[in-house]
Amino acid sequence: MTPQLTEVDTLTIHVIVNDEIDQISPSPHPAIKHAQSFLGAPLTPLAAGAQPGGAKQQLRMDKLCCGAHGLSLLITATRGAKTHTLLFDAGPEEAVWERNVARLGLDPGQIERIVLSHWHRDHSGGMLSAVRMIEGAKAKAGKGKGKVIVDLHPERPILRGIKVREVVSLEPDPEFAEIEGAGAEVFRSSETHTMLDDMFLVSGEIPRRTAYEGGIRGGVRFNARGEWETDELIMDERLVMCNLKGRGLVVFTGCSHAGVVNVSRHAMELGGGVPLYTVVGGYHLADGTPEKLQKSLEDLKALEPKVLMPGHCTGWRFKVAIEKAMPGCMAPIFGGTKYELI
Template sequence: MMAGTVPVDSLQINILVDNSIEWMTALPPPFLNEVPQQLRNNPPIDEKLTGLPFIDLENYCCGAHGLSFLITTTHGDQRHTILFDAGPESKSIDRNIKALKIDPKAIERIVLSHWHADHSGGILTALQLIREAQEGVSNPLPVDLHPKRPIARGIAPAPSFKPIARLPADPTLEEIKEAGGEPVLNAEGHAICDGQVWVSGEIQRVTDFETGLVGGIEWVDGSWQREPGQLVMDERYAVVDVRGKGLVIFSSCSHAGIVNVLHSASKTFPGRPIHMILGGLHLAGPELAYRIEPTVEAIASYKPDYVVPLHCTGFDAKVKLREALGDKIVPGGVGTGVFIVAVKDDESEENRNTRSG
């Protein structure tokens, strides 16, 4: 047991919100795109003509600029489900939960990675769906948040760094309470779900090339400030340790830098291999192109079994990752499911030795 956690027996991940939809690429086990999941889950049938199930496009998932994971873990007879981020607005989280036939009643906690609207914008809608499904339950739902909620954040692109727009407001603590949530404020790393999930604290910045969100600004004392808006110190990641496989790391936007995230996770869970990395790596845009090569080299050095680059990773970074790591790079998207079952530690070690040989 490390960092107050327990290795889980199984982990299921549903990508509820992402910028992309990926149906056409063949995915390796344990990944499954949306279409086969839908066809196995009571689809509508063409009873008048062919007798085949419909690909029910009217009720499939949609993409949106943001990210949300549904994370379900088991350890023995204990089972837990959390929502890690909630996407950018009310429509995508609502549609996609219903499209994937997710029962919101099972969600026992919402965790927000950081205060940016493309991750927080769906929280109030998610709370509404959960509370409606949990009819008769009076206890508020825990919503795990970093305590430093900004007044406002915006965009000031390089090279002028002139402010051009602000992001939509994050939900307030009072709005979360009114929607049936209970804000739980955490700046330090902590275990949740009976130790099955680890939520980090603030991420130590150790690399010299991961300098935050270029062009990010924050409203402080009546004016826009670059440093807090660029550093995004409220960002946190989550980890699940799957017995016999290793760490599954969720880094929603990686404003701290994905290499800093991997460094932090490796310090928190010393000696544990990294099985999978999922999330936005924030390498999109010409101003961040210089980070791609050292980031790819560093990720490769951690020898993950899989990397699922999502959201803000960017096309160029995905290409470079695929060139360097081949089929370890998985083109996931909204609707993708991941189904991981633990193996015995000796089996895992044998497989890892075989791969490295």
């Protein structure tokens, strides 16, 4: 039986890391609330006697977040008096995760679980730092609620890469022992399961059913026999989702190597009749052919999402295509911005 999600009353997303930042644009969708980040950024109070022009506060450029190729979302859900916080992916590198968390003014100690969408360095690179900062913040605050749990697919490749003419390797993902060594408890699962009072669901393997969503062309992994082998489908990829009261399924996707249509359809299968509300994250269409973009758009539109929240590897061409085909439906995500789904 599919584990059942419980409805949540509210959902807030802090985008800790994303490829693009946009500190100026207002929210394009009435159901997605966010400050224009210049206005939402922490302001620095100026001491009396050091107030140029009489201004009491300063907007400092070194308090704004940085973009980086990757994704990291801090997702907070509430139901009644209960609140739970989950970190979905940890971005590509430690320095950018640390910097953006500090600049957003977030308390890492609130993170109870980390879910890694798939074994790729642009999602796992900040993981060890995140674990250390979470455990450090909890120790400082005297919160002894147990170790942060890192939820991982059990099949971690030794190395992944892309083969065009010759192999280009990614940096290795953190190893299970390194994650434990940083202070976390590792939970390995390839099955659908819920967590945090059933407010969040993590999928198992995402079925690949469309003919046009074929994973990463040239994807390879280094195997235990010491050879690079074809690995285009990235079968360890998983989605996370919530059921937002009165709205529907809010689906989080790291890179959509399964294809954003396969991801969305699988979320709906797991959701047991709850409508699709939005898909947040990387749609991985930046390098898609025009035909793939068109088919993805048609099939995504047929699922009738109320909002689309693309980021990371989606690519500007698909975002333009969404806006043309579904005017007013899109609220793209940007690094350093807090989104409230109202």
